[in-house]
Amino acid sequence: xxxxxxxxxxxxxxxxxxxxxxxxxxxxxxxxxxxxxxxxxxxxxxxxxxxxxxxxxxxxxxxxxxxxxxxxxxxxxxxxxxxxxxxxxxxxxxxxxxxxxxxxxxxxxxxxxxxxxxxxxxxxxxxxxxxxxxxxxxxxxxxxxxxxxxxxxxxxxxxxxxxxxxxxxxxxxxxxxxxxxxxxxxxxxxxxxxxxxxxxxxxxxxxxxxxxxxxxxxxxxxxxxxxxxxxxxxxxxxxxxxxxxxxxxxxxxxxxxxxxxxxxxxxxxxxxxxxxxxxxxxxxxxxxxxxxxxxxxxxxxxxxxxxxxxxxxxxxxxxxxxxxxxxxxxxxxxxxxxxxxxxxxxxxxxxxxxxxxxxxxxxxxxxxxxxxxxxxxxxxxxxxxxxxxxxxxxxx
Numbered sequence: 237x238x239x240x241x242x243x244x245x246x247x248x249x250x251x252x253x254x255x256x257x258x259x260x261x262x263x264x265x266x267x268x269x270x271x272x273x274x275x276x277x278x279x280x281x282x283x284x285x286x287x288x289x290x291x292x293x294x295x296x297x298x299x300x301x302x303x304x305x306x307x308x309x310x311x312x313x314x315x316x317x318x319x320x321x322x323x324x325x326x327x328x329x330x331x332x333x334x335x336x337x338x339x340x341x342x343x344x345x346x347x348x349x350x351x352x353x354x355x356x357x358x359x360x361x362x363x364x365x366x367x368x369x370x371x372x373x374x375x376x377x378x379x380x381x382x383x384x385x386x387x388x389x390x391x392x393x394x395x396x397x398x399x400x401x402x403x404x405x406x407x408x409x410x411x412x413x414x415x416x417x418x419x420x421x422x423x424x425x426x427x428x429x430x431x432x433x434x435x436x437x438x439x440x441x442x443x444x445x446x447x448x449x450x451x452x453x454x455x456x457x458x459x460x461x462x463x464x465x466x467x468x469x470x471x472x473x474x475x476x477x478x479x480x481x482x483x484x485x486x487x488x489x490x491x492x493x494x495x496x497x498x499x500x501x502x503x504x505x506x507x508x509x510x511x512x513x514x515x516x517x518x519x520x521x522x523x524x525x526x527x528x529x530x531x532x533x534x535x536x537x538x539x540x541x542x543x544x545x546x547x548x549x550x551x552x553x554x555x556x557x558x559x560x561x562x563x564x565x566x567x568x569x570x571x572x573x574x575x576x577x578x579x580x581x582x583x584x585x586x587x588x589x590x591x592x593x594x595x596x597x598x599x600x601x602x603x604x605x606x607x608x609x610x611x612x613x614x615x616x617x618x619x620x621x622x623x624x625x626x627x628x629x630x631x632x
Contacts, residue, residue, distance in 0.1 A: 259555060260469040264461035268398035268435070269294045269366050272306070275396055275457050279308045282361035287314040287345070287384055291368035291400075291474050299366050299398070300338060310340060311360060316367060316380040317346040317475070346376070350420065351383035354391060362394040368474045369434045371404030372488045373413060374421040374588055377474075378437055382423050382447055385438065389449030397456045399435035399627070401468035403484050406631050407431055407558035408622065410488070412614040413590035421587055427615055428560060428590070429488050431464065431631075432622060440625040456627065463629035467555050476530025477507035482547050484508075485554035489561040490546075492594070495585025496578055498568055499525055499541050503534025511564065512543020518571045521545040558631075562604045569598050 268275075269292065284303065286292065292299040303310050313320060313335060320335065320342050333342050343349070343356050357363075365384060367377045381397075388395040410428025424446045430437065435456035441447045442454060462468060473479045478487060487508050493500045501510040503525030510523055514536065523541050525534035544564070569578050579585050579595055586592045597607050623630070 259467050259552070261462060261466040262469050262471070264466075265401060265468060266460040267400045268457035268459055269299055269302075269400075271457055271460065272302075275364075275398070275455075276306060276308070278394075278396060278455070279303070279362060279364070282309065283359050284308055284310045285312045285314060285357070285360045285363045286310055287316070287363055287365040287367065287380070289315055289320055289367055291470075291472050292366040292398075293472065299364070300335075300340065303364075304338065310338075312356070313340050313342045314345050314352060314356075314363070314384070315342055317376045345380050345383065350380070352387040357387060357391050357393060360393055362396060363388055364396050364398060365434075365438075366398040366400075367434065368400050368470060368472075369402060369437075370470075370474055370478065370484050370487060371402040371429060371431065372491065373410075373424075373426055373428050373430060373590070374491055375475075375487075376420055378434065379420045379423050381434060381438060382441060385442065385447050385452060385454070386449055388454075389447075389452040392453075394453040394455070397435045397438055397454070399433050399456055399459050401459055401462040401466070402431070402433045402464075403468050403470055403481065404429055404488060405431050405433060405464050406467065406555075408615070408619055409559045410615070411590050411594060411611040412618055414593075417586055417591050419587045422590055425618070427611070427618055430618075430622070432625070433459070433627065436622075436625050436627050439627075440622065443625060444621060458627055464626075464631040465629070477502055479507065480509075481551050482509050482549075482554065485551065485557075486546055489564065492565050492585065492588055493568070495580055495583075495588050495595075496565075496568070497535075497572070497574065497580065498578075499523075499534070499536045499543075501525070502531040503528055503537060506545070506547070507531065509547050510543055510545050511568065512541030513568070513572060514539050514541055515572055516542045516568065518567060519544045562607060566598060566604060575599070 286300050288299055294302045300310055335342050369377050408429055408431035412427050413422045413425050415425060424441055442452060469481055478484050490500050490508050493511055498511055498513045501507045504523050512523060521543055525536050572578055585595050
């Protein structure tokens, strides 16, 4: 069986023949953190905590360094999955500690301490949340946001979100989470690709009462020059295994493979840009996962995998797809012919997809069209909810 990637490329290229180059709007955009005139006065004279990581920047300078230089009293830093400097593996326990540059205490919000504790917030007047999201339900920064919102409300602390563009904010797609399968990689009844900036998302989970709080003093400092029809190129990688825009555009579709025996290229130079398995027959690309920073124990470590090299699609084409690509997952399932053993025993696929439906549909041989039809009604309901909380002009 010849893998379908070539036909997908040709089809999308024909439909979108106008897309001849990567289209990015960065020269037009000011992220929320850059709009200091809108929030510095809200921090003056207050004890400030920052929820951030390596993406929390004003230009080339880290937000924490910028605030300290402006005489803002930053007292503590809270860091999400991958740590304050963004170097830890996915799922790796991140320890609290001290920032070597500033001497500030760092509190990890990943592992057993996902929600800031009362004693960790003691003495703070306001938290500033500034983290670059990528717009997928299972990307855990929005789960950290949920717990930060709860903690701020519980402790009467103001929360200021410095908004950033969503690089996958130009579409909405995927099955909506069944709350029976709620976890840290999926906390709210939203589709895989929610199409919202993190500021819009915060307003939605608060407005829809998906976060268990009564009153929250929440302010969102908007971006300028961005809307949901524009493509934003992330100036710094948001996590170790999303190193470029190709990986960021492919991530929502390829992350399903994390619940299977198939490698998504962790432990190579092309994470979330290649997929493969030693027994794959559908194409000839080869790679061997090995331990590297950010992927210390990759799936299929040391095994030669055969698979597909997705950067050949091109960023310009990926920008125009505007939907999840399920055919890759379905075709690998058929090619490997492992039946239920294709999916990991821990049933991680159910947490990633948001229910047991996708796994069962693939095992039963449902087509991509049939699978899409099964989530269409809930997806349309979510789109109506989403519209209420948009801060930027929506895509067409």
